[in-house]
Amino acid sequence: MTSLASKLAPESIKKLIPYQSARRIGGSGRLWLNANELEHGVHYSDHAVDYNRYPDFLPHDIAAAYQQYCQTDNPTVAVRGADEAIDLLIRTFCQPGTDKIIISSPTYAMYEFCADAFAVETIDVPLIGANFSLNSEQIIARAPEAKIIFLCSPNNPTGNLLSRTDIVAILEGTQQDALVVVDEAYIEFELAETVVGLINKYPNLVVIRTLSKAFGLAAVRCGFILAAQDVMDYILKLIPPYPMPDCSAQIVQEALSEKGIEMAMSNTQNVVDTKQHFIAAIQNIEWIELIYPSSTNFVLIRTHQDATLFNYLKEHGVVTRNQHHEPALRNCVRITIGSPESMQEVAELINQYTISPL
Known part of the structure; x- marks a missing residue:
């Protein structure tokens, strides 16, 4: 056959x-x-x-x-x-x-x-x-x-x-x-x-x-x-x-090697823990409409249509990924999970952001 x-x-x-x-x-x-x-x-x-x-x-x-x-x-x-x-x-x-x-x-x-x-x-x-x-x-x-x-x-x-x-x-x-x-x-x-x-x-x-x-x-x-x-x-x-x-x-x-795999798995768990702390730090912000469930080393965030999160973070030296070009991902930004220190800085920046009045 x-x-x-x-x-x-x-x-x-x-x-x-x-x-x-x-x-x-x-x-x-x-x-x-x-x-x-x-x-x-x-x-x-x-x-x-x-x-x-x-x-x-x-x-x-x-x-x-x-x-x-x-x-x-x-x-x-x-x-x-x-x-x-x-x-x-x-x-x-x-x-x-x-x-x-x-x-x-x-x-x-x-x-x-x-x-x-x-x-x-x-x-x-x-x-x-x-x-x-x-x-x-x-x-x-x-x-x-x-x-x-x-x-x-x-x-x-x-x-x-x-x-x-x-x-x-x-x-x-x-x-x-x-x-x-x-x-x-x-x-x-x-x-x-x-x-x-x-x-x-x-x-x-x-x-x-x-x-x-x-x-x-x-x-x-x-x-x-x-x-x-x-x-x-x-x-x-x-x-x-x-x-x-x-x-x-x-x-x-x-x-x-056995040692190498152990190191990778340990680091993976650290990334997952850092991701959860980051999500917890920003999840109650009013202009964030949704933080999608993530089984990766990044999070996808949907913001209010008047928010300009991608540009705001870029102005502060934080480069993320703008997903707005995708029809199903309007007003979405993808953020890779970095070190705990980096994610704490990003979380603080996000908490400081406010939507400019029209």
């Missing part, structure tokens, strides 16, 4: 022979003269580290460490951040000018951006209700038109965790139609709600993860794709020859 991945993959991808880089071909020997590298490193600083050799084709040690962290044996590959994962999935399974993806706005803008850049149309099935729920019935109804469905859980920029029941319903209802990609960039803030464990049951499920948020490694650029083997086989056809620099891989390996 033909797998869904084989059904979705364009013929051009099926015929594609992956680039055979020196590290991908592998081999053993005494003198490595097969990759046009300098044989000896050039040290540009006092750090005696050699960077003259290309890194591994796929950093298997990192993938294995991340599988252990996720408690899964599903195929896992490291990529340069979740953004590359999004781009890679669209390029693997969608044909320009022909195929479509589904998103549920308001959500992470890179899904549509990557699709637009590759001439792939975006179908938007907006989130519904005050709690930004998935319109699962409409997503399922439109799934035959698309190759990939992108779901962000917890969602950016709204901050809410998507219903597991809705995600499962979508997985059930689209098994013959589309891949369901669940972006779990913020999952460490609700780790028990990960859907990684569903991949074995639903081979149309792909999970994207990152070390940029809770692990604090945004500058290192490391994300992961977890998927069933037949899906991963096609992804690996397009993955760059050397997706992860050695210097980044070494940092990631340390972060995924």
Whole structure:
């Protein structure tokens, strides 16, 4: 029986022979003269580290460490951040000018951006209700038109965790139609709600993860794709020859050690505690209409229509994210949770703000 991945993959991808880089071909020997590298490193600083050799084709040690962290044996590959994962999935399974993806706005803008850049149309099935729920019935109804469905859980920029029941319903209802990609960039803030464990049951499920948020490694650029083997086989056809620099891989390996994970989880709890204190400090302000529930390291605030919170904070040196351009997020500002000291300062500034009379 033909797998869904084989059904979705364009013929051009099926015929594609992956680039055979020196590290991908592998081999053993005494003198490595097969990759046009300098044989000896050039040290540009006092750090005696050699960077003259290309890194591994796929950093298997990192993938294995991340599988252990996720408690899964599903195929896992490291990529340069979740953004590359999004781009890679669209390029693997969608044909320009022909195929479509589904998103549920308001959500992470890179899904549509990557699709637009590759001439792939975006179908938007907006989130519904005050709690930004998935319109699962409409997503399922439109799934035959698309190759990939992108779901962000917890969602950016709204901050809410998507219903597991809705995600499962979508997985059930689209098994013959589309891949369901669940972006779990913020999952460490609700780790028990990960859907990684569903991949074995639903081979149309792909999970994207990152070390940029809770692990604090945004500058290192490391994300992961977890998927069933037949899906991963096609992804690996397009993955760059050397997706992860050695210097980044070494940092990631340390972060995924037992000690590193303990540090990340402890810091995550500190962020959650700071978030709750921040919310408590501003929740009774009259011109704040709503502070949305957050399962992330940020809060989304809806203000009175006459408030200019984003500009006010900017004038005081605090840069936040104005979400007013989103139709469903009029008068909303997204604020990342920083240190306790920073959030106390921001809370004091917000409490001092008053709406100017007309």
